[in-house]
Each structure stands twice: as structure tokens, then as C-alpha cells.
Amino acid sequence: MIPDAYYENIHKIDYSKLKKIGVKNIFFDIDNTVIPYKVTNIDKKTLKLFKDLKKDFNVFLFSNSRRKRVMTIAKELKVNAYYLSMKPFKKNYKKIINMFNKNECIFVGDQFMTDVFGAKKNRLKVIFVNRFNDNEPLTTRFWRLIEKQYLKKYKKLQVFELNSYYDRLK
């Protein structure tokens, strides 16, 4: 269960490749993926990225955060959003799978236990990105402890290593 691609951040992702391989719907995690946790104002570069992405894709936010935070960010970015998504649990992925063609969807996030495993368990494509910082809520810090163990194992198996970027999407 390793990501299909790994980029330093959302700005580095090869979106033209996503378009080429038939991706139509991109689902972004918010916290520490699009913006740092607790931040609500979005920088110009990110606003521009989303504006550009909307020309080629349906763009969504797919976050475990609460409604108020998610909808505030969604309004700023002018995209639709899923809040309280309960990643990695199946319920909300199922909603998406029922609505869209699986092969045309891709998920982007900064956490293995929620973003990557959630998508992979549902056989969905996922891109992993580095988190902004370590300022995270208690639940995330708990997930990070388990993530650390996985990353150790993956490094040993030589299947994934932090800061070794790759893209195996096809």
C-alpha cells in the first residue's frame, strides 16, 4: 500500500500527466497538504494553482476536518468539498466511487494512515506529498506514530523512502 506517486508538494505534481492518463477528478486533503493546519488564508500561488486546475479537472476537497473549516477553505478556492470524511474508512470513498469512474479519480494527501491507505484500500489512485510542518492535532499525531513504523518498514524493504520522489502513475 504505497502511493502511486510522491511529490514534494502540490505545486510540484505533474498535472499535465494526470490529464494525459485520463484523470478528471482530483480530491485534495486540506490540512498540511493544501495549507498548514489551523491556517485559513490561502496564499496567491495556491489560489492560482486551483484556478488553473479547474480548467482541466473537477477539483474537490476531501478532508477529515469539521464542516466550518472545510467550507471556509472551499469557498476561498471555489471548489466543492467533503468534510468529516472519516479517512481511511470506506463510507465516503464509496460515495465517490458510486458517483465517478474510479479510474478518473485521484487523491492527494500528506498522511499514510488516512490519505494513502484510505485510497489504496478502495483501489483508488493516490499521490503523497510532504506535510508543511509538525503542528498537528492529537489524532494526527497518533496516526503519525503508526505511520513512522510503516515508513521504517518500507525503507527497509526499499519500496518507499521520504524525500525520494517518484511518479509511477499510468
Ligand SMILES: [Mg+2]
Ligand atoms: Mg492532512
